[in-house]
Structure formats: structure tokens, C-alpha cells
Amino acid sequence: MLNKRFFKTKEEAEITFECDYKDADKIELVAEFNDWRPVEMQFIKSRQIFKSKCRLPTNKEFQFRYLVNGVIWENDNQADGYTKNGFGSENSLVSTIKEFGKQNECI
Numbered sequence: 001m002l003n004k005r006f007f008k009t010k011e012e013a014e015i016t017f018e019c020d021y022k023d024a025d026k027i028e029l030v031a032e033f034n035d036w037r038p039v040e041m042q043f044i045k046s047r048q049i050f051k052s053k054c055r056l057p058t059n060k061e062f063q064f065r066y067l068v069n070g071v072i073w074e075n076d077n078q079a080d081g082y083t084k085n086g087f088g089s090e091n092s093l094v095s096t097i098k099e100f101g102k103q104n105e106c107i
Contacts, residue, residue, distance in 0.1 A: 001078045006098050012055045013096040017041070019066045020049045021074060031064035038067050056096050063091040 003016040019027050019041065027050040028038035034054075041050035056062060063083060066074040075082065079092035 002076060002080070002094055004096070006058065006096075011058050013058055013098075014053060014055050015094055015096070017052045017054075017064070017066075017076070017094075018049050019051075019068075019074070019076070020047075021066070021068045021072075024050065024068045026069055028067040028070075029064060030067050031062055033062045033064075041066075056094075058096045058098060061093050061095045061097075063093060065091055 001018040001020075003018070005014040007013070017029055021027060027041045029041055029052045030036055030038050033056055039052065041052040043049075044051050050066075061080070063085070064076070066076065068074055073089070075090060075092040076094075080095040081093040082090040083093055085091045
């Protein structure tokens with residue numbers, strides 16, 4: 001799941017990535033905005049989800065995936081879109097275009 005917050009005075013958006021893969025011990029966010037290096041997501045016990053926040057420049061699209069337990073690749077089922085990758089599957093897309101989608105919040 002993706003949640004977005006846009007800033008009125010900054011050219012960036014705060015994106016919250018959430019993943020609730022059942023029986024996961026560890027989930028990492030792997031994305032082009034972090035040079036495809038796995039970044040461990042925080043486990044939120046009360047909600048039984050893994051969560052990560054980051055700020056990204058506006059008016060762009062970024063590819064990402066979740067790496068579950070170091071071996072299972074998952075896409076976000078609520079991503080803004082999907083694009084083919086060089087491994088025979090697809091990557092999720094997150095868009096930081098302010099008009100994209102209805103879940104945007106400006107602060």
C-alpha cells in the first residue's frame with residue numbers, strides 16, 4: 001500500500017510504503033531511488049505490517065519491489081502502475097505527480 005503527502009512549499013513528496021505479507025520475518029524495500037539496495041522495513045506489531053517512509057522528488061515515477069525473507073519478490077498490489085523489468089517479471093511504480101490518484105494529501 002502507498003500513502004503520499006505532498007508539500008506546498010517543497011518539490012518533494014513523502015511516500016509511505018506498507019506491506020503485510022503473511023508469515024514474513026523480514027521485508028526489504030528495493031527501489032531505483034535507493035540504487036536497488038535492499039532497505040529493511042520496520043515491523044509495526046500493532047498493525048502486523050512492515051512500513052518504510054521516504055521523501056522523493058515530485059513529478060517523477062520510480063520503480064520498486066518488496067523482498068520478503070530475502071528470497072521472495074513481491075509487487076505492491078496498490079501501486080500506481082507496473083512496468084516490465086529485465087528479469088521476466090514486473091516492477092511496481094510509484095508516481096510523485098501531484099495530480100496522480102486520489103490518495104494525495106497536501107500539507
